[in-house]
Amino acid sequence: xxxxxxxxxxxxxxxxxxxxxxxxxxxxxxxxxxxxxxxxxxxxxxxxxxxxxxxxxxxxxxxxxxxxxxxxxxxxxxxxxxxxxxxxxxxxxxxxxxxxxxxxxxxxxxxxxxxxxxxxxxxxxxxxxxxxxxxxxxxxxxxxxxxxxxxxxxxxxxxxxxxxxxxxxxxxxxxxxxxxxxxxxxxxxxxxxxxxxxxxxxxxxxxxxxxxxxxxxxxxxxxxxxxxxxxxxxxxxxxxxxxxxxxxxxxxxxxxxxxxxxxxxxxxxxxxxxxxxxxxx
Amino acid sequence: xxxxxxxxxxxxxxxxxxxxxxxxxxxxxxxxxxxxxxxxxxxxxxxxxxxxxxxxxxxxxxxxxxxxxxxxxxxxxxxxxxxxxxxxxxxxxxxxxxxxxxxxxxxxxxxxxxxxxxxxxxxxxxxxxxxxxxxxxxxxxxxxxxxxxxxxxxxxxxxxxxxxxxxxxxxxxxxxxxxxxxxxxxxxxxxxxxxxxxxxxxxxxxxxxxxxxxxxxxxxxxxxxxxxxxxxxxxxxxxxxxxxxxxxxxxxxxxxxxxxxxxxxxxxxxxxxxxxxxxxxxxxxxxxxxxxxxxxxxxxxxxxxxxxxxx
Numbered sequence: 001x002x003x004x005x006x007x008x009x010x011x012x013x014x015x016x017x018x019x020x021x022x023x024x025x026x027x028x029x030x031x032x033x034x035x036x037x038x039x040x041x042x043x044x045x046x047x048x049x050x051x052x053x054x055x056x057x058x059x060x061x062x063x064x065x066x067x068x069x070x071x072x073x074x075x076x077x078x079x080x081x082x083x084x085x086x087x088x089x090x091x092x093x094x095x096x097x098x099x100x101x102x103x104x105x106x107x108x109x110x111x112x113x114x115x116x117x118x119x120x121x122x123x124x125x126x127x128x129x130x131x132x133x134x135x136x137x138x139x140x141x142x143x144x145x146x147x148x149x150x151x152x153x154x155x156x157x158x159x160x161x162x163x164x165x166x167x168x169x170x171x172x173x174x175x176x177x178x179x180x181x182x183x184x185x186x187x188x189x190x191x192x193x194x195x196x197x198x199x200x201x202x203x204x205x206x207x208x209x210x211x212x213x214x215x216x217x218x219x220x221x222x223x224x225x226x227x228x229x230x231x232x233x234x235x236x237x238x239x240x241x242x243x244x245x246x247x248x249x250x251x252x253x254x255x256x257x258x259x260x261x262x263x264x265x266x267x268x269x270x271x272x273x274x275x276x277x278x279x280x281x
Numbered sequence: 282x283x284x285x286x287x288x289x290x291x292x293x294x295x296x297x298x299x300x301x302x303x304x305x306x307x308x309x310x311x312x313x314x315x316x317x318x319x320x321x322x323x324x325x326x327x328x329x330x331x332x333x334x335x336x337x338x339x340x341x342x343x344x345x346x347x348x349x350x351x352x353x354x355x356x357x358x359x360x361x362x363x364x365x366x367x368x369x370x371x372x373x374x375x376x377x378x379x380x381x382x383x384x385x386x387x388x389x390x391x392x393x394x395x396x397x398x399x400x401x402x403x404x405x406x407x408x409x410x411x412x413x414x415x416x417x418x419x420x421x422x423x424x425x426x427x428x429x430x431x432x433x434x435x436x437x438x439x440x441x442x443x444x445x446x447x448x449x450x451x452x453x454x455x456x457x458x459x460x461x462x463x464x465x466x467x468x469x470x471x472x473x474x475x476x477x478x479x480x481x482x483x484x485x486x487x488x489x490x491x492x493x494x495x496x497x498x499x500x501x502x503x504x505x506x507x508x509x510x511x512x513x514x515x516x517x518x519x520x521x522x523x524x525x526x527x528x529x530x531x532x533x534x535x536x537x538x539x540x541x542x543x544x545x546x547x548x549x550x551x552x553x554x555x556x557x558x559x560x561x562x563x564x565x566x567x568x569x570x571x572x573x574x575x576x577x578x579x580x581x582x583x584x585x586x587x588x589x590x591x592x
Contacts, residue, residue: 022421033424040425061451118288122296128524129570130531132439133544133563136551141357215437220535223439224551231440239443251440258435 007050014043063245071245072252078234079253086231087257089146090218094153095210102158103203106165107191116166123166127159135221149221149230156217157210161203168202169195201276204269211261215254297361306336307358308350313339315353316346359560367561384541387565393542394530395569397458401465402526406519408466409473416474417481417507434471438464439532446533461542465529469522476518480511513590516581523573531566543569 018036026032045065051057052064059067072079109115135152142148172195180190222232231250238247313331317323324342325331331339340347351360359367368387375386382389412430415422446460484506492502534544543566550558 018425019421022424027420027424036421036424037426037428041429061447114288115292116288117285118290118292121285121289122292125571128521128574129567130528130544132528132532132535133547133559133566135535136547137556137559140551140556212435212437216439216532219437219439220532223535235440235443239447244444244447247444251436251444254440255432255436258437259432262435 003050004054007047007054010046010050011043014039060242060244063248067245068248068252072249075246075249078246079249081229082231082234082250083253083257085146085227085229086149086218086222087215090149090221090230091153091214093146094150094217095157095214097150098154098157098214099161099207099210101154102161102206103165106162106169110166110169110195116170120163120166123159123163127163131156131159132217132220135217136224139221139224144225145227146230149218149226152221153214153217156213160209160213161206164202164206164209165199168199171202172198200273201269204265204273207265208262208269211265212258215258215261219254300358300361304356304358304360305340305347305350308353308356309336309339309343309347311353311355311357312346312350313343316343316349321346355554355556357556359557363557364560364564367557368564371561372565387543387546387561390541390543390546390562391565391569393458394527394534394544394566397461397530397533397542398465398523398526398573400458400462401467401529402469402523404462405466405469405526406473406522409470409518409522410477410515412470412474413477413481414503416478430471430474433467438467438529439535441467442533461530461533464533465526468529469526472518472521472525473515476514476521477511480514481507483514484510509588512588513581513585516577516584520574520577520581523577524570527566527570527573 018039021027021032021036024032049064049066052062063071109119132152134155138151138155139148142151176194176198177190180194185193219232219235222230223236226233231254234250235247238244238250310328310331313323314328317326317328323346325334350356352363353359356363371385371387375383375388380386412422412426416426417423442460442464445463449460449463488506489502492506497505530542531544531547534542535548540549543562546562546565547559550556550562
């Protein structure tokens with residue numbers, strides 16, 4: 001009983017505190033912007049712990065966060081091994097290959113207005129499709145190791161990136177293009193000095209969408225066969241063997257990696273496209 | 282609109298051409314194995330020997346067997362016509378025989394997937410709109426919820442999918458549709474939330490001030506100004522949301538041992554080694570996505586025209 005009350009009291013106090021901060025004079029300061037969401041997330045974890053302990057939920061169904069934290073600390077070597085297999089080998093390699101391929105294709109296609117007009121609707125449509133479904137096909141083509149995961153990631157990130165880059169390359173106004181022409185700039189000069197920089201906000205938008213897709217692709221592909229390591233492998237076997245705490249630790253890693261990956265790309269975006277209105281805030 | 286028909290058709294034709302061309306190198310090894318078993322002359326003999334020979338040399342030295350690769354029963358890469366035939370066999374042909382709801386029909390599986398998708402879509406949209414209203418009207422919700430809404434999207438949902446299924450079965454909800462709907466709601470929630478926050482904040486402050494001079498209540502200014510001006514944003518994000526919801530349902534079906542639904546067809550096709558079934562299910566999912574987005578697009582056009590936002 002006491003667990004439930006403690007959890008609810010903490011929730012109420014955190015809520016009051018957050019309301020107080022949001023109404024106070026410091027609401028716009030950086031500290032408030034960090035403290036409020038962190039406290040909100042922390043409250044959710046405390047509530048989870050309190051509910052699980054109060055209702056005595058079996059740990060093969062939903063382990064309390066404290067136990068997940070213990071498992072996390074105790075099995076860092078397994079988690080690190082899975083991280084290397086899934087994220088570094090599968091997702092990251094596929095992400096880089098897919099991004100380079102999409103960027104190259106976009107620059108080539110961009111030379112022809114005809115192709116651009118035809119490819120944008122098709123690419124937009126394909127980008128909305130459940131492409132993860134090709135995972136079993138690619139696993140049977142490229143084998144069980146990380147090459148097939150990488151291939152799934154390449155296909156998944158390619159189309160969103162392609163569409164964004166092609167749109168970005170068209171995002172220069174006639175005035176700027178005319179200016180380049182009065183400078184007698186060649187095609188490649190216009191491309192390097194005007195159009196690629198102008199396309200960068202779009203490219204980064206695509207790159208940010210692709211970070212999540214890359215992780216989803218790498219993990220799903222492991223459900224269809226993988227060597228005996230990898231995050232997707234650990235999750236699917238962990239559910240079967242009732243080591244749910246390890247699965248949650250794995251989910252925690254996935255969440256951290258996903259957020260860090262996204263945050264990293266967003267950070268690079270801020271450094272590279274500092275001139276864009278959306279970054280000047 | 283009409284100007285892009287020819288380019289789109291050209292691009293599609295190029296894709297089909299590349300696909301068709303890729304069938305020969307992809308299938309040549311399987312085709313040669315099959316020909317060898319039928320006691321036909323194959324150069325070089327023995328599939329182990331052939332493993333070290335490149336596919337292009339195999340094609341060049343066995344030109345008469347290339348055609349076999351285009352008519353395999355279990356191809357590594359089926360031809361577009363094979364996929365089309367399989368699609369027709371499991372949809373149109375079943376309807377003609379009056380067996381549209383048989384377990385082998387993609388219409389049945391598509392319907393299962395569609396149901397979960399629509400439930401997830403409805404749930405995700407409702408939560409997204411409510412969340413957006415709360416964010417627009419309450420500063421503390423804005424500050425605490427918005428960062429987590431963004432972080433939640435960077436978490437690969439597939440990792441959570443098996444857990445959602447375990448949890449929902451523990452709460453006595455054993456329908457297979459429910460966990461799938463939760464996953465698709467999770468994916469569909471974010472685009473709707475972001476779009477609606479943008480939409481509800483889109484009225485200019487002069488417009489809000491005008492309503493204040495009319496002595497309008499908060500509810501009135503919400504119903505008469507904020508809500509109508511958010512509709513274009515809503516539809517744009519609904520179109521993204523429905524596609525995301527379909528992805529969510531199929532992802533929810535893939536790793537969970539589902540037995541019905543398009544994702545389950547993909548899974549079963551993988552386990553039984555019938556690539557044609559996988560390809561047919563993939564294309565059925567693509568067609569479903571296309572139909573859903575087109576329907577929403579039509580609704581958007583009609584609604585916006587009625588509301589006078591489109592000329």
